[in-house]
Amino acid sequence: SQQGEEDPQALSIQEGENATMNCSYKTSINNLQWYRQNSGRGLVHLILIRSNEREKHSGRLRVTLDTSKKSSSLLITASRAADTASYFCATALNAGNMLTFGGGTRLMVKP
Amino acid sequence: DGGITQSPKYLFRKEGQNVTLSCEQNLNHDAMYWYRQDPGQGLRLIYYSQIVNDFQKGDIAEGYSVSREKKESFPLTVTSAQKNPTAFYLCASRTGRERLWSNQPQHFGDGTRLSIL
Numbered sequence: 008s009q010q011g012e013e014d015p016q017a018l019s020i021q022e023g024e025n026a027t028m029n030c031s032y033k034t035s036i037n038n039l040q041w042y043r044q045n046s047g048r049g050l051v052h053l054i055l056i057r058s059n060e061r062e063k064h065s066g067r068l069r070v071t072l073d074t075s076k077k078s079s080s081l082l083i084t085a086s087r088a089a090d091t092a093s094y095f096c097a098t099a100l101n102a103g104n105m106l107t108f109g110g111g112t113r114l115m116v117k118p
Numbered sequence: 119d120g121g122i123t124q125s126p127k128y129l130f131r132k133e134g135q136n137v138t139l140s141c142e143q144n145l146n147h148d149a150m151y152w153y154r155q156d157p158g159q160g161l162r163l164i165y166y167s168q169i170v171n172d173f174q175k176g177d178i179a180e181g182y183s184v185s186r187e188k189k190e191s192f193p194l195t196v197t198s199a200q201k202n203p204t205a206f207y208l209c210a211s212r213t214g215r216e217r218l219w220s221n222q223p224q225h226f227g228d229g230t231r232l233s234i235l
Contacts, residue, residue: 049226
């Protein structure tokens with residue numbers, strides 16, 4: 008099974024609301040990354056959080072990491088229709104290792 | 119602008135045919151990756167290469183082959199042995215320079231959608 012599992016699988020909200028997506032993983036990690044994928048396109052890196060960090064911000068994005076629970080969350084504040092996409096978490100077991108991706112959360116933001 | 123270019127965008131394969139997907143990057147990255155994505159699913163690693171003339175199998179390498187003769191290029195061949203090739207294929211790269219290995223994101227191309235005729 009995949010290392011990372013996102014929850015929920017799908018999320019539909021109104022523009023202006025906040026969107027929260029969660030990711031759980033099984034083994035110890037070096038870092039956890041979040042990516043966005045627009046329909047039919049490649050993935051775009053959003054944010055990386057190291058295992059010794061607990062929270063990170065980038066614009067309207069806020070990522071938390073709880074290594075004791077092996078979980079992470081991605082919060083998008085004041086969502087916009089342009090945020091509609093699939094969001095994936097990916098874990099790296101060590102600094103130079105490959106990424107293992109979860110199944111993604113499909114976010115729809117209605118105008 | 120630096121980036122990763124995948125071609126073609128759409129590809130159709132006939133029964134028993136091998137097809138090759140192109141991936142070129144001008145980011146001067148050492149490491150390159152091929153992923154397969156099935157509808158509504160996450161990405162699964164097919165092959166990766168950390169340096170020219172070297173590559174390693176990922177989780178689902180059966181029925182695929184790669185080469186890495188140049189730093190910029192990492193083509194993927196889907197062979198006739200891959201019985202279920204219909205999927206979206208993504209190529210990615212990452213810097214692999216010493217001391218920059220750790221905590222670096224991957225950069226992705228826009229994918230090739232492969233279907234069976």
